[in-house]
Amino acid sequence: MKNTQKELSPVQQLLEKKYNGGFLNRSxxxxxxxxxxxxxxSVLTTIGIVxxxxxxxxxxxxxxxxxxxxxxxxxxxxxxxxxxxxxxPLVLGTLKITLIAxxxxxxxxxxxxxxxxxxxxxRTRKIMKPILEVLAxxxxxxxxxxxxxxxxxxxxxLFPTVEMFNAISPGIVVGIMIIPTIVSLSEDAMSSxxxxxxxxxxxxxATKWETAxxxxxxxxxxxxxASIVLGxxxxxxxxxxxxxxxxxxxxxxxxxxxxxxxxxxxxxxVTTGDAGFGTTIYYSIYAVGFTLFIFTLSMNVLAQFISKxxxxxx
Amino acid sequence: MExxxxxxxxxxxGRIDGRLAKNKVVKGLFFAATAFTSIILIVLLVxxxxxxxxxxxxxxxxxxASRRPEQAGIKAAVIxxxxxxxxxxxxxxxxxxxxxxxxxxxxxxxAVTRWIQMNISNLAGVPSxxxxxxxxxxxxxxFGFGNSILAAGFTMALLVLPVIIVAAQEAIRAVPGxxxxxxxxxxxxxxxxxxRVVLPYALPGILTGSILAFSRAVGETAPLVVIGIxxxxxxxxxxxxxxxxxxxxxxxxxxSRPQIEFHNLAAAGIIVLxxxxxxxxxxxxxxxxxxxxx
Numbered sequence: 112m113k114n115t116q117k118e119l120s121p122v123q124q125l126l127e128k129k130y131n132g133g134f135l136n137r138s139x140x141x142x143x144x145x146x147x148x149x150x151x152x153s154v155l156t157t158i159g160i161v162x163x164x165x166x167x168x169x170x171x172x173x174x175x176x177x178x179x180x181x182x183x184x185x186x187x188x189x190x191x192x193x194x195x196x197x198x199x200p201l202v203l204g205t206l207k208i209t210l211i212a213x214x215x216x217x218x219x220x221x222x223x224x225x226x227x228x229x230x231x232x233x234r235t236r237k238i239m240k241p242i243l244e245v246l247a248x249x250x251x252x253x254x255x256x257x258x259x260x261x262x263x264x265x266x267x268x269l270f271p272t273v274e275m276f277n278a279i280s281p282g283i284v285v286g287i288m289i290i291p292t293i294v295s296l297s298e299d300a301m302s303s304x305x306x307x308x309x310x311x312x313x314x315x316x317a318t319k320w321e322t323a324x325x326x327x328x329x330x331x332x333x334x335x336x337a338s339i340v341l342g343x344x345x346x347x348x349x350x351x352x353x354x355x356x357x358x359x360x361x362x363x364x365x366x367x368x369x370x371x372x373x374x375x376x377x378x379x380x381v382t383t384g385d386a387g388f389g390t391t392i393y394y395s396i397y398a399v400g401f402t403l404f405i406f407t408l409s410m411n412v413l414a415q416f417i418s419k420x421x422x423x424x425x
Numbered sequence: 426m427e428x429x430x431x432x433x434x435x436x437x438x439g440r441i442d443g444r445l446a447k448n449k450v451v452k453g454l455f456f457a458a459t460a461f462t463s464i465i466l467i468v469l470l471v472x473x474x475x476x477x478x479x480x481x482x483x484x485x486x487x488x489x490a491s492r493r494p495e496q497a498g499i500k501a502a503v504i505x506x507x508x509x510x511x512x513x514x515x516x517x518x519x520x521x522x523x524x525x526x527x528x529x530x531x532x533x534x535x536a537v538t539r540w541i542q543m544n545i546s547n548l549a550g551v552p553s554x555x556x557x558x559x560x561x562x563x564x565x566x567x568f569g570f571g572n573s574i575l576a577a578g579f580t581m582a583l584l585v586l587p588v589i590i591v592a593a594q595e596a597i598r599a600v601p602g603x604x605x606x607x608x609x610x611x612x613x614x615x616x617x618x619x620x621r622v623v624l625p626y627a628l629p630g631i632l633t634g635s636i637l638a639f640s641r642a643v644g645e646t647a648p649l650v651v652i653g654i655x656x657x658x659x660x661x662x663x664x665x666x667x668x669x670x671x672x673x674x675x676x677x678x679x680x681s682r683p684q685i686e687f688h689n690l691a692a693a694g695i696i697v698l699x700x701x702x703x704x705x706x707x708x709x710x711x712x713x714x715x716x717x718x719x
Contacts, residue, residue: 142616143531149523150532150541153590156583157544160555163562222458230452231459242463248637248702249469250644252673253695256680257469260476260688287465294462318448341550348552350647355680375554375647382561382651396651400558404551411550415543 164404167397174391180398186361186372188381188392196395198402200361204278204373205406208353211282211367212289212346217339219286220293224335227294228301229323247291255355258284263356276358276370284356285349289342296341300334301327333421337414344410348403350375374403473699477692485693489659490675494686497679499694501658505574505669506643506701508662512578513585513642518635520582521589522624525631528590529597530619549587556584557651565652572653575665580648585638592634596627629716636709640702646673672698 172180175196183197223243227236263280266273273279304327312322328335358370359380372380378396386392432440488498524545532538560580570576600623608618624631649671656678658670672694679691 139614139616143527146523146527146531149520150527152520152583153524153545153548153586154541156559156586157548159563160551160559163559164555167562219458219462222455223462226452226455226459230455235459239459239463242466244706246462246466248640248644248706250646250673250698250702252644252646252676252680253469253473253699256676256688256691256695257472259680260692261468261472290462318444320448320451321444344550348554350552350554350650351677354650355677375552378554378558379647379650382557382653388566397558400555404555407550407552407555408547411547415546 160404164397164401167394168401171391171394171398174394175398184363186377188395194391196391196398198374198399200363201372201374201377201399202402203363203365204353204357204361204371205347205375205403207278207367207371208282208285208349208357208373209343209346211279212285212349213339213343215283215286216289216293216342216346220290220338220342221297221335223290223294224298224301225323225328228298229319229327243291243294246287247295249288251288251349251351252355254284254288255281255352258352258356270368273368274358274370276356276360278357278367278371281353281356282367284352285346288349288352289345292345293338293342296338297331297335300331300338303334304330333418336421337418340410340414340417344407344414347410348375348407350379354379374399374406378403470699473692473695476689477694477696480689480693481696485690486697490657490670490678494684494690497687497690499672499675499697501661502670502672502675502694503697504661505658506671508574508665508669509578509581509671510639510643512574512665513581514639516579517582517585517589517638517642521586521635521638522593522631524586524590525593525597526619526624529594530615530623545587545590549591552647553584553645554647554651556580557648559583560648560652570666572655572668573666574662574669576652577649577654577669577671578665580652581642581645584645584648585642588638588641589635592638593627593631596630596634597623599630600626629712633709633713636705636712640705640709643701643705644673644698646677649674650677672701 180196180198183195184199185195185197186200187193187195223239227239231239258280262284263273263275263277266277266280267275308326308330309322312326313319317325353373354376357373357376359372359376360370361372361377362369377399381392381396484496485498486503487500488496489501490499491497528538528542532541557580560576560583564570564576564579565572568576570579604622604626605618608622613621654670654674655668656670656674658668662669676691676694676698679687679694682688
């Protein structure tokens with residue numbers, strides 16, 4: 112045995128080892144399978160989310176008709192005698208917050224992105240990048256605290272008709288929260304417009320603003336739009352800021368100065384309260400969660416579509 | 426087609442001032458927006474520190490939650506967060522890096538791989554409150570973990586998983602092909618190349634991305650609320666099946682009380698939370714700068 116092995120060259124020995132099904136060979140075959148199973152976890156998570164929402168929502172629609180859910184404009188789940196489940200007030204609450212947040216964040220975010228990409232010195236950029244990263248890293252619970260204890264009192268000093276819980280203060284703070292998303296994604300899009308394109312515009316005598324508005328902005332439009340849609344999607348799903356500062360009154364009124372409830376803050380209200388497992392109220396959070404999921408998913412798909420479909424290739 | 430306007434050089438010179446002025450105004454506006462964004466951060470930090478700092482004390486870190494604000498502390502919350510992260514970090518790191526290796530090194534470029542990739546980027550956009558509903562249904566109810574450290578840790582791990590996968594994929598993709606080829610050339614197998622060449626090279630990038638993802642898990646509140654993590658806890662957990670509370674939950678509880686004293690406690694709790702996050706981020710930045718020059 113020993114003699115035969117000595118006659119093999121080192122390479123042959125290695126090949127021998129490889130094809131003899133030794134430990135090495137077996138682990139080479141097992142490892143990809145193990146890694147694939149790990150990759151399957153994230154797929155299973157998606158399936159888990161979708162199935163959970165569908166099944167529990169289905170149970171909810173056994174108690175409450177889907178027609179009532181979609182068409183009634185009142186949401187009174189805690190009434191013992193006549194509970195009404197019409198999703199509209201919660202959707203409206205979410206839309207109010209999202210609208211205020213976008214009105215606040217989109218102009219500021221795009222202005223910051225244009226400044227950093229077209230005007231700022233590399234020193235300013237070096238200072239602003241970490242500031243935006245910190246803003247992006249601040250937990251939403253901290254923003255919620257800031258909305259309730261700083262922005263709301265400030266608003267009430269300026270406009271006494273604003274109530275303690277309102278749409279404006281959490282709306283603005285959700286806007287602050289999504290500014291870093293809009294800035295970093297749209298700045299990436301603007302900076303990736305090639306330098307010769309920019310220099311070409313400047314060389315024929317355009318000012319920086321003319322270059323930015325007529326050359327850079329159109330060229331980066333797909334990335335800019337995608338950043339806005341992603342920011343809006345984050346605003347729709349934001350939970351803690353609205354739970355803390357927007358109140359818990361489902362309202363179908365268009366008024367922005369009084370208490371309201373969003374889809375997310377309803378889920379928080381039910382799960383912090385003591386609605387027992389198996390009650391209609393318990394299942395209602397899944398129906399609301401499902402509606403929320405459809406909203407954010409369609410925004411994310413839209414963002415992907417925009418950045419693929421309208422990308423300018425250089 | 427736009428009609429071409431012809432002007433003589435005199436008119437052109439006359440317009441330059443206006444165009445330059447416009448550029449200046451716009452630049453000023455953009456600068457103001459940038460300054461405003463930084464001011465928001467400064468106001469936020471100054472406000473929280475001035476409100477919370479007087480309440481920070483050794484007792485605050487040592488005491489349990491209490492109905493009396495002067496005796497309340499965050500011991501249970503800090504220890505609870507550490508326990509939760511002890512579940513989140515290993516589970517999310519192993520599955521996140523494993524998935525990234527599979528997608529970058531083993532997966533064939535086919536429809537299944539594209540679908541997994543698309544699924545991961547969509548998962549990153551799912552609101553955290555929906556992850557809470559998943560955790561409530563699967564971990565709390567179906568697996569019967571209750572509102573334990575394990576249920577919360579697994580829910581948070583799933584929440585940060587997409588972020589870690591994407592960061593690890595980028596780090597693995599950045600490994601130069603020559604190094605891998607050199608390893609194969611020496612006769613190393615695929616797994617030997619991955620484990621002894623690719624992963625060590627990609628490690629700083631993976632660590633930076635993962636630490637940022639974990640700092641998100643430390644501050645995330647909504648999933649914990651949904652899976653029913655209690656806020657009034659006057660004991661320390663002794664295992665992963667125990668009930669617990671976490672820093673953001675304690676801050677949320679204090680914030681939602683009407684009394685100003687509790688708001689001050691919340692500010693003090695936020696300072697502790699922010700210090701933890703800043704430490705984690707500093708480590709990430711340090712690793713990034715230390716290995717970037719390579």
